[in-house]
Amino acid sequence: MDQAELDNxxxxxxxxxxxVHAAVKVEKEFCKPGQIYNAIDYMTKCGVGICGACNSPDGRxxxxxGPFLVEES
Ligand code: FES
Structure with a gap:
């Protein structure tokens, strides 16, 4: 795979x-974090952003x- 293909x-x-974390670890060997999107199975309750039950570790x-959150460095 050449660099142009890796950039895309x-x-x-x-x-x-x-x-997801295991997959990201491998994927980062081939691309930048901004090229990785994750939809992790966090618990959802209200579904409108009020309760915080579905918070990712960084607060999103x-x-x-989401449902897809771009990977952060
Ligand atoms: S489910 Fe309540 S903030 Fe997302």
Missing amino acids: LVFYNCGPAPM RLCVD
């Missing part, structure tokens, strides 16, 4: 956190900021 590469991961809410 995008990964979408869906599933439980341990699986899956229900209103």
Whole structure:
């Protein structure tokens, strides 16, 4: 795969956190974090951004900021 193809590469991961984190670790060997999008199975309750039940570790809410969150460095 040449550099132009690597620059256009995008990964979408869906599933439980341990699986997504394992996939991201491998994917970062091939692309930048901004090319990786994750939809992790966080618990959702209100679905409108009020309760915080679906917060990712960095505070983004899956229900209103997702379902896919771009990987941060
Ligand atoms: S489910 Fe309540 S903030 Fe996302």
